[in-house]
Amino acid sequence: MRAGIVVFPGTNRERDIALALSRAGADVAWLWHRDTDLPIGLDLVVLPGGFSYGDYLRCGAIAARAPIMQAVARHAARGGLVLGVCNGFQILCEAGILPGALVRNATLRFLASDCLLRVERTDTPFTALYRAGQVIRCPMAHGDGNYVADEETLDRLEGEGLVAFRYVTERGEAVAEAARNIAGIFTPNRRVLGLMPHPENAVDPLTGGEDGLALFLSLVQASAVS
């Protein structure tokens, strides 16, 4: 699998994503925000976490309008795989590739801790190697991670099975402040995933577990069969 990682000014988790992808067996190419085209033969585009453009105006707002995002939108429109993590999720929402928006945490605190996520479905390129309903542990690190959308959009996301991950407690109960406990969502074709927590920072037992690795292994497996 060939994966391209987009770097904007202020992106800071690109190496974490590259490590996770390499560990899963993917080849990684670096993409620059000013590029107007993606390399030919790319299976996956990743928008990593960080603070693109200093979070000015709104998180992800400026990055969503950077030249490369038109190429990313075209890649998504033709069924290419796209993963947006944290700031990358914010960028996908700002670009209109995913619905809704991420707003300031209700506590106004920057949340930096592990969280538990329930895998909502496993028939997707991102989650095939998880078990249905599996609860995984991932770090999260965000100030604006509160997912919001109007009720109609939330109903549609749930009705069409587009919720990828939900925040849960140890006992699997819903916890977070985000609308309907949404931590991540798919596009209708389930080829684009945006999520706030960081699966790329959970790929090594030495640094707090490897529950995130299956996401990257799933992606590599999906592009091998497609």
Added chain:
Amino acid sequence: MKARVTVMPKSGVLDPQGKAIGRALSSLGFAGVGEVRAGKVIELELAETDPERAKAAAEEMARRLLANPVIESFRVEIAG
């Protein structure tokens, strides 16, 4: 001419900053403060000299970048 774009969280959208400001005001002893909402003001210096066209241009900028219609509403004022 100058355009002033006021961007506010839509009603119904949680505004934790507004809430925190409200709590701080009450801890300072200001009584009788109801809901507090915090937005932002963006001032634009425009080359356009026709107020109608300047307003239309600023509104287009607000729609495309300055405000996120999912969570925010905006208002444009033109000042000579």
